[in-house]
Amino acid sequence: MRNPGDLAIFLRGKRSTLPPDATPLAGYGIRRRVPGLRREEVAQLAGVSVAYYTRLEQGHSRNASDEVLVALARALQLSVTETEHLLDLGRGKRLPVPTPDGPEHASPAALSLLAVVQDRPAMILGRRNEVLAWNPLGHALLAPHLDADAPLDPATRPSMPRLLFLDPAVRAMYRDWPEEAADYVAYLRLISGKYPDDPALTRMIGELCVRDDAFAALWASGQVGECAAGTKRLEHPTAGPITVGFQLWAQTDRPDQRLEIYELQNDPAGTHTRSLLAAVHA
Structure with missing residues (x-):
């Protein structure tokens, strides 16, 4: 089972490393005590409520729609690989990937x-x-x-x-x-x-x-x-x-x-x- 904490850690990490001046909604003139974007800015860029995004970042929401996840990927300027990882983490139980039993064998x-x-x-x-x-x-x-x-x-x-x-x-x-x-x-x-x-x-x-x-x-x-x-x-x-x-x-x-x-x-x-x-x- 996917741990919602993994999604939370990933979102927080990417938000903290995105330079504020890399987006049009970085809040001109705002004094920042921590690097990266604020939660409010990511939510606005992705078109979701601040409360919902906060639940995702705090690990309180297990599932998110693909539309929301793709919007977050755009807001956080993720690479293709990072976007795929975000989708894997955010889909929760909806699309489990079967894990083969026993040791692996070369194809x-x-x-x-x-x-x-x-x-x-x-x-x-x-x-x-x-x-x-x-x-x-x-x-x-x-x-x-x-x-x-x-x-x-x-x-x-x-x-x-x-x-x-x-x-x-x-x-x-x-x-x-x-x-x-x-x-x-x-x-x-x-x-x-x-x-x-x-x-x-x-x-x-x-x-x-x-x-x-x-x-x-x-x-x-x-x-x-x-x-x-x-x-x-x-x-x-x-x-x-x-x-x-x-x-x-x-x-x-x-x-x-x-x-x-x-x-x-x-x-x-x-x-x-x-x-x-x-x-x-x-």
Whole structure:
């Protein structure tokens, strides 16, 4: 069941970060003691009563119509991803997303794609960012200190969020760790809105909030997002300092699973990096 408090936290967070001068109703000349817009201004921009918006921000209303939620998204100038998250949070019980029972398994389509991507590091991620499968280069790039067969058993399956925050070896590998951490937490918050009844996801988020202060602070910020492409700067234990591009592909037969493919440089340096990674499995 969705927690109305999640909607309240998200609305308050977005309101507090929207610059007053970014809207036509920011209240010219008003002295502000806190950053962002006032509740009255958001309500006016969205065309709803102040009392109703206040109930949403205080977690006293479980459901809101799509029309109201879209109006709030416009008022708060949300991105497409943030708007989808707001809709997930505000719909309450009306449109539950079924949560499959038991451990996840990589879809046949994703496994077929992974099988033909052997010259690039790649892995299949489940909705909780657990590694459902990876190819040899993917294992060598992202977690060479783990057993290559770890994804095959749900009991030993690597969890990328847990590795990023709790595994010192993985944490040290990311040269831009704060940005990487923020991206992971923003995606987990996005997914938590889609799967509020996933107990394993809830447990993982709770565990990370307790065990890592940085995760707890990022989670409390309420930011949501999905980084589907970009670059990562790594300090790899075998290959040394490298920069890799990456792209995530959602699977049509299992939209909650993504194939992540990494691109090494197409030059002698990239060829050398590939040979060093391949040597991990030699």
